[in-house]
Amino acid sequence: MAATIRTPSRDTVAEAQPQPGLRERKKLRTRIAIRRAACRLISEQGYEATTVEQIAEAAEVSPSTVFRYFPAKEDIVLTDDHARAMEAGLRARPADEDPLDSLRHVMTEGLAAFLAEEREDVIQRTRLMVEVPAVRARMTETMATTSELLGHALAERTGRDHDDLDVRVFTAAVLGALREVMLYWAARDHQDDLIELMDHALTTIKGGLRL
Template sequence: MAADSPARPSLRERKKTRTRAAIRKATYRLAAAHGWETVTVDRIAAAAEVSPSTVVRYFPVKEDILLTDERDPLMEARLRARPAGEEPLESLRAVILEAVSAALADEPEETRLRARLMVEIPAVRARLTETTADTAQRLARALADRTGRTADDLEVRVFTAAVLGALREATVYWAERGRHDDLIRLLDRTVDALKGGLTLRTRP
């Protein structure tokens, strides 16, 4: 039994996690109070009580402070743990909605600020495309293993990219409308639209 238990992170890993968290919290505080354009590496470092070189070492691109977190490895693990016979789209729905629900519960203000900046700041929106590609690679590996394909299989890549791209667009839609709607319901609707074969019927 002990061999199957996840190893506790080392002291070094725990310190790195705390440092990353401190940098993120400081960045969100500054962005909320003063606007993203005024948030410099030096100001982040001072607010997080670390050196500027530490900020750059953990986040070489400033926008990554907003857009990356430790949820990607967890989503990959959750995806691998889904029931073997479950449709891949339903598996992705479950793990992504779970991750978004956790973010809204744990960091509601940060999640809403990040969505607003995605709409307002071109650099954040552009970097989001790159970080989404990284997430897609992780999830594609898990989907490939579950379906007996390879991670670079065209259908696996297109499937994963299409789902994540659609969910990203739903998040932008949420942000553009003032973040008042239920984001989870919007994401759920988005997956339903994909599952329906991307037909667009005329409303009565």
């Protein structure tokens, strides 16, 4: 179903991205500490029973610091830097490439790298998306940020305004496909090949739903 996907190495990704400064690295370490503490506590005692105060104590930061990095508890599960990585990847694709093919490349490679580096984290996060309505609802809200980033990049590639209806519909369709793929994968106990599912979903968008 899917073409062979080349998983980018850490070295390749590092070379393509500007290196963060000391302050940015410190912020990243704090974010990671908070997320890891949250994942551990949620795994041990469940999502609803885990409080922000407990997460803060486990991460050795204050509750206000947690909220500074993650405005809502659901954001600890959902928020990451992959939206900006997707935007950067999209801008790096050949200018004459079909927009959907560019997104297919960026999204499948991004998912492959994410799975290779943080598979258990991805599994837990997608499981919570299925099991916890608040997380699932927040996921839909946070996709607005991703949509804005990708919409601007797509608009520039196609010579359109970022608020163009076609750009908005196209971006929403692709991100909707990503959302449904993640939920479908988690609901089926993560048994399917996530990359093949994403590739198949984008093929469906391109070809339509046929009888």
